[in-house]
Amino acid sequence: xDPKLLPIRAMVxxxxxxxxxxxxxxxxxxxxCRDFLDAMYSNQREVLLAAPSLAETIRGFDPPxxxxxxxxxxVAFDDEAAIALGLHFPNxxxxxxxxxxxxxxxxxxxxP
Amino acid sequence: MSDKTKEDLSRRSxxxxxxxxxxxxxxxxxxxxATLELGAAYLKLLKKIAEEARVDLExxxxxxxxxxxxxxxxxxxxxxxxxxxxxxxxxxxxGRLTPHVLESVLSGFRSAVNNLPSQQxxxxxxxxxxxxxxxxxxxxxxxxxxxxKLRAVVLQVGGKNPTVRFVSKSExxxxxxxxxxxxxxxxxxxxxxxxxDAEVQLERNPDGVIAKGRLxxxxxxxxxxxxxxxxxWYKAAASEWDDVEDxxxxxxxxxxxxxxxxxx
Numbered sequence: 001x002d003p004k005l006l007p008i009r010a011m012v013x014x015x016x017x018x019x020x021x022x023x024x025x026x027x028x029x030x031x032x033c034r035d036f037l038d039a040m041y042s043n044q045r046e047v048l049l050a051a052p053s054l055a056e057t058i059r060g061f062d063p064p065x066x067x068x069x070x071x072x073x074x075v076a077f078d079d080e081a082a083i084a085l086g087l088h089f090p091n092x093x094x095x096x097x098x099x100x101x102x103x104x105x106x107x108x109x110x111x112p
Numbered sequence: 113m114s115d116k117t118k119e120d121l122s123r124r125s126x127x128x129x130x131x132x133x134x135x136x137x138x139x140x141x142x143x144x145x146a147t148l149e150l151g152a153a154y155l156k157l158l159k160k161i162a163e164e165a166r167v168d169l170e171x172x173x174x175x176x177x178x179x180x181x182x183x184x185x186x187x188x189x190x191x192x193x194x195x196x197x198x199x200x201x202x203x204x205x206x207g208r209l210t211p212h213v214l215e216s217v218l219s220g221f222r223s224a225v226n227n228l229p230s231q232q233x234x235x236x237x238x239x240x241x242x243x244x245x246x247x248x249x250x251x252x253x254x255x256x257x258x259x260x261k262l263r264a265v266v267l268q269v270g271g272k273n274p275t276v277r278f279v280s281k282s283e284x285x286x287x288x289x290x291x292x293x294x295x296x297x298x299x300x301x302x303x304x305x306x307x308x309d310a311e312v313q314l315e316r317n318p319d320g321v322i323a324k325g326r327l328x329x330x331x332x333x334x335x336x337x338x339x340x341x342x343x344x345w346y347k348a349a350a351s352e353w354d355d356v357e358d359x360x361x362x363x364x365x366x367x368x369x370x371x372x373x374x375x376x
Contacts, residue, residue, distance in 0.1 A: 021343055041338065058350055063349035067334075073263045078259075092213065
């Protein structure tokens with residue numbers, strides 16, 4: 001991936017995270033997700049993972065401690081985050097943006 | 113009584129009036145700019161409420177009545193005007209959470225009310241309703257207490273009752289100080305200017321700035337050169353996902369889209 005096109009900081013969704021770390025040879029989107037995470041890491045960019053995404057990823061009753069490594073930061077969904085999202089990105093705004101850009105609110109691919 | 117008179121009376125009773133009351137208030141003594149701004153702000157509020165409810169509401173005409181002083185407007189749908197005015201009243205009373213899209217027009221109307229001379233009061237009269245516009249309550253700033261996790265650089269450690277000073281991108285690079293116990297202070301002393309993931313209990317001021325806090329625990333951030341630590345974690349904590357064919361289906365993303373009416 002061209003480092004010039006990489007963002008300084010990116011928050012990844014659960015699906016991207018799972019595809020980047022997992023072994024999913026039949027998933028056509030996995031290589032891109034892995035390449036993206038590798039590129040962000042090797043170019044000292046920041047990857048953010050929201051705590052709810054971490055919750056969605058974890059399967060099992062006794063997971064090991066989440067790594068604290070430079071490059072990937074689990075960010076809390078606390079009251080400050082909730083207020084910021086509610087103020088600046090109410091659902092009506094997100095829907096409007098999704099419609100204007102012909103994308104789904106939750107799927108990464110463009111609608112056909 | 114002629115038909116025209118009956119029609120005039122009927123129309124007037126369906127009109128919406130914004131009444132300004134107070135000592136010496138008459139049409140001749142009104143501040144024209146403040147009054148017109150008040151009327152405009154109120155109509156904008158009503159129209160925005162109607163727009164969000166996806167109903168049409170139009171007003172025609174403007175008369176100034178010599179009843180103290182009242183701005184009078186004729187709605188195209190009196191029943192609808194009444195319903196919208198009642199909703200505006202409930203929002204102004206603060207009994208309902210204000211939708212984001214209405215904050216600006218609500219604030220604009222409140223400002224217009226505040227711009228009137230202090231002894232003047234405003235009442236909305238619509239059909240049989242009398243809806244007083246009360247001055248906006250002065251909100252008592254409340255402290256916000258929460259626990260969270262922040263990635264931060266250790267700037268300073270010390271004090272008889274130990275404190276730690278951090279700086280974090282999550283806080284807009286504003287340094288903040290939290291209390292710590294002696295053991296934590298000793299360990300953090302060896303991590304000056306290093307990154308840690310700090311779990312903290314915080315008190316924020318009404319602007320969201322950290323006022324004070326307490327360090328609960330912390331983990332040094334390791335400067336790994338690759339994703340191995342996360343890959344190993346995934347194998348132990350989440351590898352069941354490798355057997356899931358449709359991740360988004362499993363996460364229920366498609367269900368959310370259907371319920372929201374977003375076309376996938």
